[in-house]
Amino acid sequence: MERKTKVHAEEGKHDVVITREFDLPVELLFKAHMEPEIFEQWMTHDYGTVKVLKFENKKHGGWQFQNADPNGNVVFRANGVFHEVIPNQKIIRTFEMEGSPLEVQLEFLEFEKLTDDTSRLRMHSIYRTPELRDQLLKQPFAAGLNMAHNRLQNVLSKLK
Amino acid sequence: MERKTKVHAEEGKHDVVITREFDLPVELLFKAHMEPEIFEQWMTHDYGTVKVLKFENKKHGGWQFQNADPNGNVVFRANGVFHEVIPNQKIIRTFEMEGSPLEVQLEFLEFEKLTDDTSRLRMHSIYRTPELRDQLLKQPFAAGLNMAHNRLQNVLSKLK
Numbered sequence: 248m249e250r251k252t253k254v255h256a257e258e259g260k261h262d263v264v265i266t267r268e269f270d271l272p273v274e275l276l277f278k279a280h281m282e283p284e285i286f287e288q289w290m291t292h293d294y295g296t297v298k299v300l301k302f303e304n305k306k307h308g309g310w311q312f313q314n315a316d317p318n319g320n321v322v323f324r325a326n327g328v329f330h331e332v333i334p335n336q337k338i339i340r341t342f343e344m345e346g347s348p349l350e351v352q353l354e355f356l357e358f359e360k361l362t363d364d365t366s367r368l369r370m371h372s373i374y375r376t377p378e379l380r381d382q383l384l385k386q387p388f389a390a391g392l393n394m395a396h397n398r399l400q401n402v403l404s405k406l407k
Numbered sequence: 408m409e410r411k412t413k414v415h416a417e418e419g420k421h422d423v424v425i426t427r428e429f430d431l432p433v434e435l436l437f438k439a440h441m442e443p444e445i446f447e448q449w450m451t452h453d454y455g456t457v458k459v460l461k462f463e464n465k466k467h468g469g470w471q472f473q474n475a476d477p478n479g480n481v482v483f484r485a486n487g488v489f490h491e492v493i494p495n496q497k498i499i500r501t502f503e504m505e506g507s508p509l510e511v512q513l514e515f516l517e518f519e520k521l522t523d524d525t526s527r528l529r530m531h532s533i534y535r536t537p538e539l540r541d542q543l544l545k546q547p548f549a550a551g552l553n554m555a556h557n558r559l560q561n562v563l564s565k566l567k
Contacts, residue, residue, distance in 0.1 A: 261421040261533060307469030307488050328467050328488040330501040330511055339511050341490045341501060351490050351499050353513035353533065373421060373513065373533055 252393040256384055259377050263384070265370040267396050273366035275403045277335045277358050285406075286312075289399040295322055306332050310340075327351075335360075342372070349383055350375045364407075368396075412553040416544055419537050423544070425530040427556050433526035435563045437495045437518050445566075446472070449559040455482055466492050470500075487511075495520075502532070509543055510535045524567075528556075 252267040269276050279285050283299035290297035294316065301311040311326035327341040330353075338356040355371040374380035412427040429436050439445050443459035450457035454476065461471040471486035487501040490513075498516040515531040534540035 259419060260537070262536075303467075307463075307486075309467030309488075326467075328469075328490055328501070330488055330503065339501075341488070341499075341513065343490065351513065351515075353501065353511065353535075355511075355535065371535070373535060375513075375515065375531070375533060376422075377420070 250389065250393040252389065252396045254384075254389040254392070256380065261374050261377055261380055263370075263372045263374075263380060265372070265392060266367065268361065268365060268367045269396075269400055269403075270365055271400065271403050271407070272364055273335050273358050273360040275406060276366045276368060276399075279399050279403050280338060280356065281332070285402070289402045290314075290395060292394070292398065300324070301326070303329070304332065305329065308332075323347075349379050410549065410553040412549065412556045414544075414549040414552070416540065421534050421537055421540055423530075423532045423534075423540060425532070425552065426527065428521065428525060428527045429556075429560055429563075430525055431560065431563050431567070432524055433495050433518050433520040435566060436526045436528060436559075438566075439559050439563050440498060440516065441492070445562070449562045450474075450555060452554070452558065460484070461486070463489070464492065465489065468492075483507075509539050 252265060255264040256262070279289060281304045283302040287297050287299055290312070295314040297312055297314050299312045301309055303309050306329060308329045309326070310329070311324060313324045314322045316322055324345045326343055326345060329338060329340045331337065331339040336358055340354050340356070341351050342354050343351045353373045357369040359367040359369070361367055374383070412425060415424040416422070439449060441464045443462040447457050447459055450472070455474040457472055457474050459470070459472045461469055463469050466489060468489045469486070470489070471484060473484045474482045476482055484505045486503055486505060489498060489500045491497065491499040496518055500514050500516070501511050502514050503511045513533045517529040519527040519529070521527055534543070
């Protein structure tokens with residue numbers, strides 16, 4: 248089945264562009280990224296429970312979450328800062344998978360209203376080097392993100 | 408005269424690497440970047456006075472400064488967040504010249520002790536696109552940074 252979340256990366260560049268259309272009003276799509284209780288719901292799956300440890304959801308605020316296995320062992324933690332937050336339009340943030348060799352990334356998330364009930368997310372992630380970006384692309388990154396976005400659609404549909 | 412601050416940028420990439428050696432202990436070089444009173448001193452020049460508006464000098468802290476002309480008119484403001492701060496070793500931060508088309512950048516500053524009295528700064532700045540980076544390089548960026556680093560050397564020498 249074709250993935251709904253599309254990943255685009257050009258040879259030799261530092262960046263990845265991810266796009267996905269949702270059957271959700273843009274306000275809900277934005278909320279899914281900025282309200283910790285909702286974020287935990289769609290980020291959690293059968294093999295990992297996501298818990299938000301810090302979430303200052305405003306310009307210059309910091310965030311951190313962890314992912315734990317069914318036995319409660321922490322699989323990874325991630326953290327970053329919000330450089331800019333424009334409700335229902337844009338988030339600019341840093342992202343670091345702690346302990347990962349991928350280093351810190353800069354992410355531009357753009358939220359676009361298509362109709363009253365549909366919206367588009369465009370994520371533009373910039374890596375420190377093209378080589379680090381290519382390391383990410385060798386991992387099952389696109390499949391994982393597509394599944395996370397499927398869960399986002401399902402969880403948020405119930406809030407409509 | 409040859410500039411002491413070196414700027415290196417490869418065709419088609421998103422990044423710029425800036426290096427400079429200082430006749431300063433690494434602790435003072437680090438302080439110059441993380442103590443607002445000292446930062447204001449070396450960033451201020453004949454045509455512009457720098458005033459720090461916000462400076463939370465720690466991991467996940469935010470910062471903002473402004474540059475005003477001799478008549479007190481604000482020429483520009485810049486702001487960002489510290490993603491990571493490791494004293495005398497590393498700063499990872501975002502940087503935005505407000506109102507500029509260059510968008511937000513991600514910067515990795517690495518501080519290296521050479522001897523007890525000398526140190527090296529390596530700044531690795533990542534732009535959203537290669538085109539935005541090239542716009543920056545068309546500006547008198549390297550000359551301005553070299554002059555700022557000369558002032559840093561002079562101001563901090565007095566603190567040794």
